[in-house]
Amino acid sequence: DAKTTQPPSMDCAEGRAANLPCNHSTISGNEYVYWYRQIHSQGPQYIIHGLKNNETNEMASLIITEDRKSSTLILPHATLRDTAVYYCIVRVGNAGGTSYGKLTFGQGTILTVHP
Amino acid sequence: EAGVAQSPRYKIIEKRQSVAFWCNPISGHATLYWYQQILGQGPKLLIQFQNNGVVDDSQLPKDRFSAERLKGVDSTLKIQPAKLEDSAVYLCASSLGRGVQETQYFGPGTRLLVL
Numbered sequence: 001d002a003k004t005t006q007p008p009s010m011d012c013a014e015g016r017a018a019n020l021p022c023n024h025s026t027i028s029g030n031e032y033v034y035w036y037r038q039i040h041s042q043g044p045q046y047i048i049h050g051l052k053n054n055e056t057n058e059m060a061s062l063i064i065t066e067d068r069k070s071s072t073l074i075l076p077h078a079t080l081r082d083t084a085v086y087y088c089i090v091r092v093g094n095a096g097g098t099s100y101g102k103l104t105f106g107q108g109t110i111l112t113v114h115p
Numbered sequence: 116e117a118g119v120a121q122s123p124r125y126k127i128i129e130k131r132q133s134v135a136f137w138c139n140p141i142s143g144h145a146t147l148y149w150y151q152q153i154l155g156q157g158p159k160l161l162i163q164f165q166n167n168g169v170v171d172d173s174q175l176p177k178d179r180f181s182a183e184r185l186k187g188v189d190s191t192l193k194i195q196p197a198k199l200e201d202s203a204v205y206l207c208a209s210s211l212g213r214g215v216q217e218t219q220y221f222g223p224g225t226r227l228l229v230l
Contacts, residue, residue, distance in 0.1 A: 041223075042224075043206050043221025043222050044219075046218045046220070049216070085157075091216075103219060
């Protein structure tokens with residue numbers, strides 16, 4: 001699976017949009033971009049995923065560049081409860097070998113939302 | 116629906132002792148995962164089950180770690196004997212098991228401290 005690069009930490013003011021970047025320059029055509037987050041003392045929580053089109057759900061929006069080498073997770077109105085570690089993961093889209101369904105987590109971005 | 120259940124939530128043992136963790140996945144989920152998360156790092160997959168069969172155990176230290184899912188539902192992960200470097204949070208996750216792009220749902224984890 002392709003590797004990802006994320007800033008180690010970011011700050012955001014409550015009520016403002018939080019834009020979390022992720023670089024995945026070696027992504028392959030069959031690899032999806034996934035975002036999970038982990039709030040302190042909890043297990044990771046799925047946020048959103050996409051292949052090449054921008055995606056939006058009730059939690060966030062995912063913007064993927066046209067060349068798919070980078071993406072941005074957007075939390076439109078950050079709250080204090082959004083303070084967490086955010087993981088950007090590239091995951092293979094078809095079964096085969098040991099990559100079947102596997103999530104490979106990096107160190108993520110620690111997002112701190114301030115009042 | 117009920118989430119992934121794990122027990123115990125916390126465990127303190129001395130090195131060379133044995134320990135076991137239990138996981139009950141979301142009802143109907145065929146795929147079960149065990150991850151290890153060392154402080155300051157992202158979770159690392161130890162083993163993945165599809166029903167009661169092992170799909171991937173390439174990162175499981177098999178000299179001391181073992182896992183089973185005998186009836187294809189709940190699972191246990193055992194460490195025997197424990198080492199200091201096994202101190203970590205052990206996360207269990209599950210998914211439906213019908214495709215590689217499924218969402219994984221994580222439990223709260225078991226925090227292990229080896230003294």
